[in-house]
Amino acid sequence: MANINIPVSVLNLAPRREGENSKQAIDAMVDLAQATEKMGYKRYWIAEHHNTSTLVSSATSILIKHTLEHTDSILVGSGGIMLPNHSPLVVAEQFGTMATIYPNRVELGLGRAPGTDMLTANALRRSQKDSVYTFPEDVNALLTYFGPEDKQSYVKAYPGLGTNVPIYILGSSTDSAYLAASLGLPYVFASHFAPRHMEAAIRIYRERFKPSEYLDKPYMMICLNLIAAETDEEAELLQTTTHQFFLNVVRGSQTPLQPPVENLDDLWSPQEKEMAESMSSVTLLGSKDSVREQLTAFQHAYNVDEIMAVSYIYDPEKQKRSYEILKEVVDGK
Numbered sequence: 488m489a490n491i492n493i494p495v496s497v498l499n500l501a502p503r504r505e506g507e508n509s510k511q512a513i514d515a516m517v518d519l520a521q522a523t524e525k526m527g528y529k530r531y532w533i534a535e536h537h538n539t540s541t542l543v544s545s546a547t548s549i550l551i552k553h554t555l556e557h558t559d560s561i562l563v564g565s566g567g568i569m570l571p572n573h574s575p576l577v578v579a580e581q582f583g584t585m586a587t588i589y590p591n592r593v594e595l596g597l598g599r600a601p602g603t604d605m606l607t608a609n610a611l612r613r614s615q616k617d618s619v620y621t622f623p624e625d626v627n628a629l630l631t632y633f634g635p636e637d638k639q640s641y642v643k644a645y646p647g648l649g650t651n652v653p654i655y656i657l658g659s660s661t662d663s664a665y666l667a668a669s670l671g672l673p674y675v676f677a678s679h680f681a682p683r684h685m686e687a688a689i690r691i692y693r694e695r696f697k698p699s700e701y702l703d704k705p706y707m708m709i710c711l712n713l714i715a716a717e718t719d720e721e722a723e724l725l726q727t728t729t730h731q732f733f734l735n736v737v738r739g740s741q742t743p744l745q746p747p748v749e750n751l752d753d754l755w756s757p758q759e760k761e762m763a764e765s766m767s768s769v770t771l772l773g774s775k776d777s778v779r780e781q782l783t784a785f786q787h788a789y790n791v792d793e794i795m796a797v798s799y800i801y802d803p804e805k806q807k808r809s810y811e812i813l814k815e816v817v818d819g820k
Contacts, residue, residue, distance in 0.1 A: 524561035532566030537603035564594030579632035583647020671699025673706035678769035712770035713796035715812035733763035
């Protein structure tokens with residue numbers, strides 16, 4: 488029997504909607520965190536992107552701190568910190584400081600990509616060598632920095648030492664599945680934009696998982712798109728905002744999050760349509776009954792431990808309702 492009574496969480500790239508300035512986009516990010524906390528969502532993660540005028544999620548740790556300040560109980564973390572851009576010591580100090588102020592609420596999801604284009608990546612880099620390849624060593628460094636006194640070397644993270652900030656490995660290909668499995672860490676796959684390798688990544692992670700001091704069995708989270716509404720027809724209309732978001736990615740353009748449109752074919756070519764739709768193919772879409780049916784089928788196939796949903800909906804109230812519908816589905820309401 489497919490288990491759909493599972494924890495659900497939120498990923499937010501903190502997009503700027505058409506007509507919004509950056510401050511309003513940050514306020515909307517906090518507003519959604521407060522709403523999903525009340526609904527009973529488990530965690531709220533904020534992404535890291537750079538040189539993208541349509542997203543305000545460049546200083547991720549500052550946004551996490553801001554969200555922690557304005558919520559009470561929901562776990563808040565990074566989806567993710569793009570480790571090639573940062574010194575592990577600085578990350579440990581920042582997250583260790585937050586974990587000291589907000590105990591047992593801070594989480595650290597780690598990615599190996601820069602989260603931007605290569606010119607911007609070079610401007611962000613802490614060194615000229617390609618730190619993408621030092622990702623495994625950097626993850627181990629962070630595990631050490633957050634660990635007990637007797638595991639430390641000369642350089643320590645203050646605050647950070649002994650905070651045991653939970654670390655999650657993020658991936659959009661199979662590479663990180665091997666790493667998460669070998670380190671015995673929870674694994675989060677980015678099906679919301681890179682669904683092609685999802686099945687292989689889940690299989691590799693589960694088959695190769697080695698129990699560790701952090702986790703005794705695999706913990707598989709899938710990030711997917713969510714567009715839930717009162718009817719299938721309304722959800723399909725709302726989804727045109729998501730499609731325009733991915734069209735932005737395909738074109739490399741920087742247009743803020745757009746309102747729904749009646750006819751997308753006026754906006755995109757057949758080739759653009761195919762690319763945008765393939766990126767967003769793992770989506771829970773429709774009414775409550777439709778979402779329940781799709782989630783049941785998904786769980787029958789993959790039986791993951793947690794769903795993390797990202798919802799690109801232009802109207803903030805409809806976005807909240809989308810999350811509310813998913814929570815009602817997993818709660819059996």
